[in-house]
Amino acid sequence: MSRVIQISILGKISGNVNADGVIGNRITLKKMYSSDGEVLPFVSARAVKYAIRQAFRERGGFRIDPFYEDPNATEALRLRDSGRPDQYVDNDLFGYMLTTGGRRGKGETFRRHAPVALSYFKALKDTPIKSEFAARFPRPREEKSESEESNPVPFEVEVADFIGRLDVILYDYIGNFTKSTRLVKAVEVKELGRVQKIERLSAFLEILLTPSYVLPRRTNSLNIPEYYAALIYMSDRGPAPIYQYLNYVHSDKGVSIDPNMLKMMMSREEIRRGDKGHTETCIIDYGNYVDAPPEGANKITIKEAIDKACNFLIPIKQQLG
Numbered sequence: 452m453s454r455v456i457q458i459s460i461l462g463k464i465s466g467n468v469n470a471d472g473v474i475g476n477r478i479t480l481k482k483m484y485s486s487d488g489e490v491l492p493f494v495s496a497r498a499v500k501y502a503i504r505q506a507f508r509e510r511g512g513f514r515i516d517p518f519y520e521d522p523n524a525t526e527a528l529r530l531r532d533s534g535r536p537d538q539y540v541d542n543d544l545f546g547y548m549l550t551t552g553g554r555r556g557k558g559e560t561f562r563r564h565a566p567v568a569l570s571y572f573k574a575l576k577d578t579p580i581k582s583e584f585a586a587r588f589p590r591p592r593e594e595k596s597e598s599e600e601s602n603p604v605p606f607e608v609e610v611a612d613f614i615g616r617l618d619v620i621l622y623d624y625i626g627n628f629t630k631s632t633r634l635v636k637a638v639e640v641k642e643l644g645r646v647q648k649i650e651r652l653s654a655f656l657e658i659l660l661t662p663s664y665v666l667p668r669r670t671n672s673l674n675i676p677e678y679y680a681a682l683i684y685m686s687d688r689g690p691a692p693i694y695q696y697l698n699y700v701h702s703d704k705g706v707s708i709d710p711n712m713l714k715m716m717m718s719r720e721e722i723r724r725g726d727k728g729h730t731e732t733c734i735i736d737y738g739n740y741v742d743a744p745p746e747g748a749n750k751i752t753i754k755e756a757i758d759k760a761c762n763f764l765i766p767i768k769q770q771l772g
Contacts, residue, residue, distance in 0.1 A: 454623040459697040462676040469498040480609040493573035502664040564631035566622040574613035681735040688728035
């Protein structure tokens with residue numbers, strides 16, 4: 452089975468992040484409703500990926516897909532991925548799908564199944580949605596006299612303050628385009644060298660785990676998630692059911708990670724797997740929110756987590772180029 456790394460991150464989000472749309476004069480917030488009627492605001496996986504792409508672009512040293520415009524394609528396919536995972540780090544990590552042929556002919560489809568998959572950054576508990584009232588004020592023009600007045604245009608913005616969870620899974624074919632990939636003819640390199648693979652993986656993990664990405668709508672408010680803890684599970688036996696065990700409780704000390712849920716996770720045989728394969732469970736504590744990690748799970752730093760992940764997902768024997 453393939454090597455995988457599963458990461459579950461608990462963090463706080465505030466404001467109107469990744470707005471859903473406009474209803475009347477109200478800018479709404481993306482939200483789901485549970486079967487119990489709970490309101491669960493969220494940030495979409497697409498928005499998180501967009502923020503990570505921007506972070507890659509700002510840090511330099513990596514090329515981001517500028518998208519390819521095909522004037523002969525239908526409107527829906529006019530702007531599409533370039534399909535060059537060898538050149539563009541986001542085509543490699545997040546995959547792509549592009550269709551050629553345009554309005555004439557059947558065309559071809561090229562795709563890459565993403566080695567990095569992300570979930571919604573979704574609230575874990577019922578969250579009240581509040582309305583923030585604001586107004587847009589017209590700027591005075593030079594030709595207008597001082598006696599002329601401009602009336603403001605009022606509007607509302609839905610905002611929320613919630614603790615949510617972001618789940619991530621990484622597969623072992625980052626930088627390898629021979630698996631789950633159909634390549635365009637321009638791609639001559641079928642697999643990057645180990646150094647290039649580690650550069651891409653470590654940069655992604657540094658952006659994700661620090662965190663050093665800014666969520667969308669920064670024109671209205673700056674929003675960098677406030678992390679509480681990250682649960683990291685590495686296995687050479689494929690994915691395991693770990694995500695539901697990272698949760699939080701409120702106490703006199705404030706927010707803390709639910710220790711009973713972590714203990715329950717570590718008590719499952721399919722999580723430990725014993726001598727059936729290699730597994731390792733680690734926790735990053737961003738501010739003393741984890742009172743005591745359960746037996747079998749160690750606290751580590753961000754740097755240690757990145758080093759462990761790179762050495763596990765891209766072992767020395769994969770040295771190429």
